[in-house]
Amino acid sequence: xxxxxxxxxxxxxxxxxxxxxxxxxxxxxxxxxxxxxxxxxxxxxxxxxxxxxxxxxxxxxxxxxxxxxxxxxxxxxxxxxxxxxxxxxxxxxxxxxxxxxxxxxxxxxxxxxxxxxxxxxxxxxxxxxxxxxxxxxxxxxxxxxxxxxxxxxxxxxxxxxxxxxxxxxxxxxxxxxxxxxxxxxxxxxxxxxxxxxxxxxxxxxxxxxxxxxxxxxxxxxxxxxxxxxxxxxxxxxxxxxxxxxxxxxxxxxxxxxxxxxxxxxxxxxxxxxxxxxxxxxxxxxxxxxxxxxxxxxxxxxxxxxxxxxxxxxxxxxxxxxxxxxxxxxxxxxxxxxxxxxxxxxxxxxxxxxxxxxxxxxxxxxxxxxxxxxxxxxxxxxxxxxxxxxxxxxxxxxxx
Amino acid sequence: xxxxxxxxxxxxxxxxxxxxxxxxxxxxxxxxxxxxxxxxxxxxxxxxxxxxxxxxxxxxxxxxxxxxxxxxxxxxxxxxxxxxxxxxxxxxxxxxxxxxxxxxxxxxxxxxxxxxxxxxxxxxxxxxxxxxxxxxxxxxxxxxxxxxxxxxxxxxxxxxxxxxxxxxxxxxxxxxxxxxxxxxxxxxxxxxxxxxxxxxxxxxxxxxxxxxxxxxxxxxxxxxxxxxxxxxxxxxxxxxxxxxxxxxxxxxxxxxxxxxxxxxxxxxxxxxxx
Numbered sequence: 218x219x220x221x222x223x224x225x226x227x228x229x230x231x232x233x234x235x236x237x238x239x240x241x242x243x244x245x246x247x248x249x250x251x252x253x254x255x256x257x258x259x260x261x262x263x264x265x266x267x268x269x270x271x272x273x274x275x276x277x278x279x280x281x282x283x284x285x286x287x288x289x290x291x292x293x294x295x296x297x298x299x300x301x302x303x304x305x306x307x308x309x310x311x312x313x314x315x316x317x318x319x320x321x322x323x324x325x326x327x328x329x330x331x332x333x334x335x336x337x338x339x340x341x342x343x344x345x346x347x348x349x350x351x352x353x354x355x356x357x358x359x360x361x362x363x364x365x366x367x368x369x370x371x372x373x374x375x376x377x378x379x380x381x382x383x384x385x386x387x388x389x390x391x392x393x394x395x396x397x398x399x400x401x402x403x404x405x406x407x408x409x410x411x412x413x414x415x416x417x418x419x420x421x422x423x424x425x426x427x428x429x430x431x432x433x434x435x436x437x438x439x440x441x442x443x444x445x446x447x448x449x450x451x452x453x454x455x456x457x458x459x460x461x462x463x464x465x466x467x468x469x470x471x472x473x474x475x476x477x478x479x480x481x482x483x484x485x486x487x488x489x490x491x492x493x494x495x496x497x498x499x500x501x502x503x504x505x506x507x508x509x510x511x512x513x514x515x516x517x518x519x520x521x522x523x524x525x526x527x528x529x530x531x532x533x534x535x536x537x538x539x540x541x542x543x544x545x546x547x548x549x550x551x552x553x554x555x556x557x558x559x560x561x562x563x564x565x566x567x568x569x570x571x572x573x574x575x576x577x578x579x580x581x582x583x584x585x586x587x588x589x590x591x592x593x594x595x596x597x598x599x600x601x602x603x604x605x606x607x608x609x610x611x612x613x614x615x616x
Numbered sequence: 617x618x619x620x621x622x623x624x625x626x627x628x629x630x631x632x633x634x635x636x637x638x639x640x641x642x643x644x645x646x647x648x649x650x651x652x653x654x655x656x657x658x659x660x661x662x663x664x665x666x667x668x669x670x671x672x673x674x675x676x677x678x679x680x681x682x683x684x685x686x687x688x689x690x691x692x693x694x695x696x697x698x699x700x701x702x703x704x705x706x707x708x709x710x711x712x713x714x715x716x717x718x719x720x721x722x723x724x725x726x727x728x729x730x731x732x733x734x735x736x737x738x739x740x741x742x743x744x745x746x747x748x749x750x751x752x753x754x755x756x757x758x759x760x761x762x763x764x765x766x767x768x769x770x771x772x773x774x775x776x777x778x779x780x781x782x783x784x785x786x787x788x789x790x791x792x793x794x795x796x797x798x799x800x801x802x803x804x805x806x807x808x809x810x811x812x813x814x815x816x817x818x819x820x821x822x823x824x825x826x827x828x829x830x831x832x833x834x835x836x837x838x839x840x841x842x843x844x845x846x847x848x849x850x851x852x853x854x855x856x857x858x859x860x861x862x863x864x865x866x867x868x869x870x871x872x873x874x875x876x877x878x879x880x881x882x883x884x885x886x887x888x889x890x
Contacts (some may be wrong), residue, residue: 237723237750239679240785241775241799383685384675393676400679401800403777500724500750501676513697514728515675 228417230537236416238396238503245403250418252323257425262318269314270429273347274304276311278430280437280594285564290584293448293593296441297567298434300458300598307570307599308430308458309340313409315426317344320407327351327402330409331395333360333388333454334525334572335367336599337411342376344409352376355395358386360524367603385518388454388528392502412455413532416503420533427461434594435465442592448583450475451596452576453546454490454526456535458598463544473545476535477579479521480548490519491548492531493539506533522551522611523571523604549578555608557581558601570599571607623767624744627716628791631666632826636890637843638666640828641883642720642852644687645670645704646696648863653704654711655866656859659876661715663883668713669747669850672701672721679722679749681803683853687860698729699737706741716744718771718791723751731759735766745791747771753785763790775799776815786822792848795819795829803853805832808841816845839889851886858882 228234236246256262270276279302283295300308313330320328328350332338338354345352354371358380361368371378379398384390392414399408413420413427431449438446449466451459453476466472481489489495496507501516509517509529521527538544549557554571557578561569569577576595584593601608632638641660645653657668673688673696680688696704698721705717719738726734726748738746745768751759756770763770769791774782776799786793795816798809809815812829820827829842830850839849858879859866865875 235755236752237755238752239749239775239796239801240752240773240781241777241796243752243754244775244777244779244781383689389676393678396678397681397801403799499727500722502678503750508724510724510728512728513699514725515692516724 228421230534231540232498233504233506233533233536234417234420235505236503237500237505238416239400241400242403246416246418248323252319253418253422256319256322262322266315266318270311274310274314275302276429277433278302280434280441282441283565286561289560289564290581292589293584293587293591294589295580295584296438296446296592296594297597298430298462298594300430300596301567301569301573301600305336305340305343306602307336307340308427308461309337309411310343311429311461312411312423312426312457313337313340313344316407316409317348317350320350320409321348323407325405325407327353327406328409329353329355329395329398329406330411331355331388331391332411333391333527334523335360335364335371335603336525338376338378339367339370339374341409342371342374345376346374353379353398355379355381355391355398357381357388357391360387360391363524363607364603366606387518388524389516389518396502412457413460413534414455414502414504414530420504423457424460424464424534427457428464430458430461430596431463431465434462438592438594444592445469445472446592446594447587448473448475448591448593450477450576450579450583450593452477452526452572452598453531453535454479454528454572455530456532458596460532460534462596463538467543474538474543475579476544476546477575478546478548479523479526479575480550481520481522483550484548488520489548490521490526490528492529493535493546494548501530504530504533506530506536522554523575525570525572526575547579549575553578558608567597568601568605569597570601571604573598624716625767625769625791627744628667628769631716632792632847634666637846638828638848639664639887640667640669640830640848640850641665641855642669642671642850643855643859644684644691645672645701646691646694647687647856648690648859648866650694650696650700650704652866654707655872655876656879657708657713658711659880660883661713663880664887665715666848667716667718669718669720669852670701670705672698672719672725674722674725677722679801681801681853683804683856684802687856698725698734702737702741702743705743709742717742718745718747719743720747723748726759731762735762735768738768739766743768745769745771747794749773753781774819776809776811782819783822786819787824789823789825792826792828793819793823794850795827795846796831797829798832800831802831804834804857808832808838812842813845836886836889839886843890855882
């Protein structure tokens with residue numbers, strides 16, 4: 218849409234962002250925006266959030282110098298931001314805790330969430346239990362099959378997992394269904410969106426709740442290396458760990474930001490989730506952004522070995538960072554990600570999530586091409602426990 | 617055929633110029649199959665439809681419940697695109713459909729087709745307006761400008777949750793104001809909200825155009841309860857359910873008329889409320 222058009226539009230990142238939703242929830246978004254802005258200016262809210270992040274989730278997470286990986290690859294000094302060491306095993310808990318607190322503050326009793334790989338669903342179910350809220354998680358049937366253990370985890374935590382049959386039963390469909398459910402119960406429910414996607418104010422709000430990753434990294438690398446990194450790398454599905462990591466570095470133009478998308482079986486096949494590399498501008502789930510869509514504007518189902526990256530859109534701020542050139546977006550294949558996963562396992566004794574393995578695969582390509590005084594930080598967004606069964610099946614079982 | 621002269625806006629206004637609330641059925645283009653669309657439109661017109669809402673299928677219809685989602689999926693499987701839906705509208709005109717036709721679709725297919733190209737195509741197909749449920753007031757600038765330029769209204773929706781937005785939206789509405797009768801997506805509901813009449817009257821206070829109500833309306837009792845408080849009643853999912861039940865009859869040449877009769881009977885029943 219022409220951004221020159223003289224009309225008021227909220228929450229734009231260049232041409233991207235906005236609020237493309239049914240009228241029924243516009244008022245709820247206005248209320249959310251107001252509540253959010255009040256909350257982040259309220260020391261009591263911030264104190265409670267920081268308390269939970271510290272004592273419940275285990276922040277700050279370490280910035281770990283990956284010595285053996287560095288030696289193995291040759292080139293850049295590689296640091297891992299250990300979001301995998303968070304409670305529930307990924308960065309998702311940062312945002313879920315913050316939105317959960319906001320839901321309580323707004324007097325909502327029920328939260329709904331969507332999940333792909335299950336990490337955001339588990340984080341939401343966890344937060345709901347901790348804060349005494351009821352929780353429904355929408356999950357595609359295909360993802361439920363791929364991530365059975367996470368489904369059971371959510372159920373153990375007291376959440377109801379709602380199977381979504383429409384479409385191909387993956388994250389896209391779960392998100393659409395969660396929005397529909399929200400439209401139907403907007404007076405009592407809070408929708409905890411799991412990434413920097415959706416209508417304004419979600420992309421900004423989720424970024425602000427995830428920027429703790431980049432803020433800590435900045436402080437930690439200054440302490441350890443007395444300078445900022447040369448490269449910051451993170452995987453991008455919707456893009457919340459990447460946005461949280463990138464945001465505090467946006468003004469440091471010498472810090473190169475690289476987002477890593479899922480190329481699936483290759484960007485030249487029809488089986489990938491490389492939205493920025495292969496997508497075009499459009500509207501999905503309330504936002505204008507780059508999308509995988511056909512010539513008629515119908516959304517194309519993405520594909521990735523990683524359920525968490527299997528999304529046909531991307532956060533609108535990433536679309537903007539791509540347009541402006543501030544961040545570069547590369548894509549790595551399933552095979553490259555799995556190879557990187559094995560490398561991290563055997564060099565560092567860390568099993569990364571399949572999502573994070575995509576970022577590691579980019580590091581595998583990049584590190585050897587730069588000098589030994591180059592500092593590279595990669596966001597290890599989650600741990601691989603949830604993916605072990607799937608990797609086991611794919612790799613043909615025990616060797 | 618020659619339609620009466622005047623813009624889409626004037627034709628829509630004329631459609632409300634009746635004693636009873638206007639009956640506004642919704643049907644998905646290409647559902648159950650493209651070859652039934654024109655026959656169904658003619659049948660609806662024959663039974664007194666004042667305006668026809670023609671759904672253009674979309675893969676991710678956020679404002680729709682399972683009935684319209686499934687109809688859209690089936691129509692998409694039949695290859696119904698924006699272009700094909702416009703062809704079907706043109707076929708309706710050729711076959712004698714003279715009531716206003718309003719497209720019901722989502723913003724992404726509109727952007728992909730190109731908003732101005734779409735308006736030109738709507739003009740060529742004699743489509744009188746458009747309704748885009750995921751395009752709220754604040755984002756509608758470009759389409760609104762085209763709507764005025766081509767005299768083919770972008771119909772505004774208001775919801776019971778619209779609060780102070782009702783005045784802003786209703787005052788600037790073109791064509792008619794579409795009042796969402798309940799929270800939630802499209803689909804049959806057994807009961808309407810208790811405060812529905814207050815909501816409709818509030819919208820009527822501000823609107824300079826007729827006020828129609830939709831979402832969840834499925835029976836003559838509901839139509840009767842709403843009739844005194846609105847200028848039009850929109851029925852979608854309940855009609856699609858009926859069309860689905862008639863699908864087998866519609867699909868055989870020898871039973872097609874019988875299938876259409878099933879649909880007509882339902883429409884007659886609905887309107888018996890007023």
